[in-house]
Amino acid sequence: MNIIVFDDYEQVSRAAAEIFAKVLARKPNAVLGLATGSTPLGMYRELIRRHKKEQLSFARMTTFNLDEYIGLTPDHPQSYRRFMQENLFSQIDIPPENTHVPFGNIPNEQFDSYDTFCDYYESEIAKTGGIDVQILGIGSDGHIAFNEPGTPLDSRTHVVALTEQTIRDNARFFESIHDVPRQAITMGVGTILEARKIVLLATGKNKAEAIRGAIEEQMTDQNTASALQNHPDTTMILDHAAASLLRQKK
Ligand code: F6R
Numbered sequence: 001m002n003i004i005v006f007d008d009y010e011q012v013s014r015a016a017a018e019i020f021a022k023v024l025a026r027k028p029n030a031v032l033g034l035a036t037g038s039t040p041l042g043m044y045r046e047l048i049r050r051h052k053k054e055q056l057s058f059a060r061m062t063t064f065n066l067d068e069y070i071g072l073t074p075d076h077p078q079s080y081r082r083f084m085q086e087n088l089f090s091q092i093d094i095p096p097e098n099t100h101v102p103f104g105n106i107p108n109e110q111f112d113s114y115d116t117f118c119d120y121y122e123s124e125i126a127k128t129g130g131i132d133v134q135i136l137g138i139g140s141d142g143h144i145a146f147n148e149p150g151t152p153l154d155s156r157t158h159v160v161a162l163t164e165q166t167i168r169d170n171a172r173f174f175e176s177i178h179d180v181p182r183q184a185i186t187m188g189v190g191t192i193l194e195a196r197k198i199v200l201l202a203t204g205k206n207k208a209e210a211i212r213g214a215i216e217e218q219m220t221d222q223n224t225a226s227a228l229q230n231h232p233d234t235t236m237i238l239d240h241a242a243a244s245l246l247r248q249k250k
Contacts, residue, residue, distance in 0.1 A: 001215065001228060001229060001231075001234050001235070001236060002234065002235040002236070003215065003235075003236045003238065003243075003246075004235065004236070004237050004238070005238050005239070005240060005243045006237065006238070006239055006240075007239065007240060008203075008239055009042055009203045009239060010042060011239075012042070012043075012201055012203055012237050012238070012239055013040075013041075013042025013043045013045070013046050013201075014042075014043075014046055015237050016040070016043040016046075016135065016199055016201055016237055017043045017046035017047050017050065019133065019197075019199055019235070020032065020043070020047060020133065020135070021047070021050060021056055023132055023133045023197070024056065024057075024058070024061065027132060028057065028059075028060045028061070029060040029061065029062070030061055030062075030132040030133065031061070031062045031063070031064070031125075031128045031129065031130065031131050031132050032061055032062070032063045032064075032131070032132065032133055032134075032135070033063070033064050033065075033066065033131040033133065033134030033135060033187075033192070033195055034063050034064070034065045034066070034084065034088070034135055035065070035066050035135050035136055035137050035145075036065065036066075036067070036080045036083045036084065037137045038137075039137035039201050039202065039203060040135055040137060040201060041087060043135070043201065044087050044088045047088070047092065048088065048091045048092060051091070051092045051093065052091075057093055058092045058093055058094040059093045059094065059095065061094055061098060062098045062099075062100075062128050063084075063094065063098065063099050063100060064100045064121075064124070064125055064131060064187075065080055065081075065084060065099075065100065065101040065102065066134075066136070066144075066145035066146075066186060066187050066192075067080060067102060067145045067146045067184050067185060067186040067187065068080045068081065068101055068102040068103065068104040068184065068185050069104045069181035069183075069184050070104045070114075070159065070181055070182075070183040070184055070185060071104060071105070071181045071183070072104045072105065072181060073104075073105045074101070074103070074104075074105070078173055078174060078179075079104060080101055080102075080104075081101040084099065084101055100121070100124060102117070102121060102157070102185040102186075102187075103117055103185070104181070104184070104185060114159050114185060117185070118156065118157040118158055118159075118185070121157045121187075122156055122157050122191065125191070130194055130195070130196065131194070131195035131196065132195070132196050132197060133195065133196070133197040133198070133199060134192060134195035134197070134198045134199070135199050135200075135201065136192070136198060136199070136200040136201070136225075137200070137201060137202065138200060138202050138207055138210050138211065138214065138225050139165070139166055139169065139210065140165060140169055140206050140207060140209070140210055141163060141165045141166065141210065141223075142210040142213055142214060142222070142223030142224060142225045142226065143163075143166065143224055143225070144189065144192060144200070144224050144225045144227075144228070145186040145187050145188075145189075145192060146160050146162065146166070146184040146185075146186035147160070147186060147188065147189050147192075147224040148160055148161075148162065148163045148166065148224070149163065149221065149222045149223065149224070150221055150222065151188070151189060151221060151224055152188075152189070152190075152221060153189045153190070153193075153219070153221055153224065153227040154188075154189065154190040155188030155189050155190055155191075156187075156188040156190055156191050157185070157186065157187050157188055157191055158185070158186065158188055159183060159184070159185050159186075160183065160184055160185075160186055161182060161183055162180070162181070162182055162183065162184055167180045167182070169206075189224050189227050192227075193227060193228075193230065193231055196233065197233045197234075197235075198228060198231055198233065198234040198235070199234075199235050199236075199237065200225065200228065200234065200235070200236045200237070201236075201237050201238075202236065202237075202238050202239075202242040203238070203239040203241065203242050204239070204241050204242060205241045205242070205244065207241075207242040208241060208242055208243070208244045208245040209245060210223060210225065211225075211236070211238060211242050211243065211245070211246070212245040212246055212247075213225075213226060214226045214228065214229075214236075215229075215236070215246060216246065216247055
């Protein structure tokens with residue numbers, strides 16, 4: 001694992017955007033795996049800036065998001081589809097049909113069950129030739145996507161029950177903790193590990209223990225980010241707070 005530590009969130013965000021921009025320069029039709037949450041927002045802002053000021057084009061890119069809450073329609077203010085529309089897709093030149101975010105409102109007119117959808121999502125990723133670069137955040141319990149502690153490290157796209165810790169962490173986006181969905185649909189750890197390149201971003205002290213576990217403890221399904229130890233091309237971009245519990249200071 002390649003670990004890079006910066007002073008602050010802005011530097012982390014710029015470094016992550018630079019990696020994406022380089023992949024797109026080399027392969028304009030790259031397949032990108034995207035995350036939601038607070039962490040990638042700065043990177044998305046930087047990509048939008050580069051699109052507007054430097055003509056960085058996303059016109060041939062395809063994207064797959066990691067996850068979505070179950071029970072929210074795509075236009076719900078807290079759905080991850082809406083998050084992506086507002087914070088990235090509507091501000092760059094990606095064709096809407098090239099963007100994929102799991103559905104959280106099944107059954108719907110296209111899918112009768114989550115099982116059918118999960119198989120479909122996996123096959124859509126495979127059809128593109130696989131994800132070139134996957135961006136990840138990390139939960140304070142070590143989750144990547146919504147692969148909570150105990151999720152098998154070879155799991156594929158599936159439905160999960162969110163832990164109390166994740167529900168508490170994400171309550172800040174909702175009016176009350178009671179509004180946070182209890183389930184989500186998520187790419188599996190096995191799905192994520194197939195991405196050719198992985199970039200995990202973490203900032204802030206409340207990620208420090210999860211980051212220490214992911215890097216310095218033995219690989220375990222109790223911290224699903226630790227599965228990245230097995231991936232041949234993973235870069236973690238951290239700020240000093242997230243890196244503060246690492247034995248070996250970077
Ligand atoms: C979101 C996702 C989650 C978040 C994680 C950290 O698509 O997959 O794993 O990356 O919960 O969230 P933030 O960035 O809000 O701290």
